[in-house]
């Protein structure tokens with residue numbers, strides 16, 4: 389079980405998340421829904437250990453996220469170009485996730501990553517091509533929970549469908565919990581097994 393307990397976050401003294409709790413079970417596909425600017429990305433970052441909340445805790449099977457080693461919660465964001473080291477060729481970036489060669493071959497096949505892309509640098513690939521690498525890296529780290537924050541916003545419909553097919557197949561095969569943010573109602577209703585509505589922090593609390 390992935391749990392966020394009583395999470396609060398403020399930026400420059402302005403509360404964005406106020407006492408949010410949620411729990412996601414293995415195999416669930418939970419959509420985080422809320423208006424733009426409400427704190428969905430912020431919550432994703434907290435749940436994956438990228439951002440420390442000012443109050444509350446994140447637990448996986450009752451334990452805090454590890455400080456070292458592969459994180460059981462992997463986050464894929466909206467900006468793959470910001471995630472990858474611009475000085476590393478894609479093959480090296482992909483290998484960083486620690487998966488075996490056999491597993492990397494399988495993930496490349498699953499996500500339609502072409503062999504010719506491996507010797508390139510990030511700036512020599514399109515956003516959609518880069519995103520496939522980010523997804524492969526996240527899956528290669530064998531997370532128990534995967535958070536996908538608007539991962540397919542920049543992709544055409546065919547690529548979007550291919551990537552989501554792959555993500556759902558992996559999630560089902562591994563009983564991996566999936567938390568996702570998508571502004572596409574059609575995609576969201578097809579994928580989600582549950583929807584969590586994030587409350588808008590009222591102005592009185594925001595100050």
Ligand SMILES: Nc1ncnc2c1ncn2[C@@H]1O[C@H](COP(=O)(O)OP(=O)(O)OP(=O)(O)O)[C@@H](O)[C@H]1O
Nearest residue numbers: 399400404422423424425426427428429430431538
């Ligand atoms: N590092 C930061 N410093 C200051 N404010 C921030 C920071 N990150 C996010 N915010 C603010 O926190 C609020 C929530 O942002 P967040 O990106 O989590 O919203 P969101 O629900 O994901 O929005 P969208 O649907 O538009 O992507 C916004 O008002 C944003 O401007």
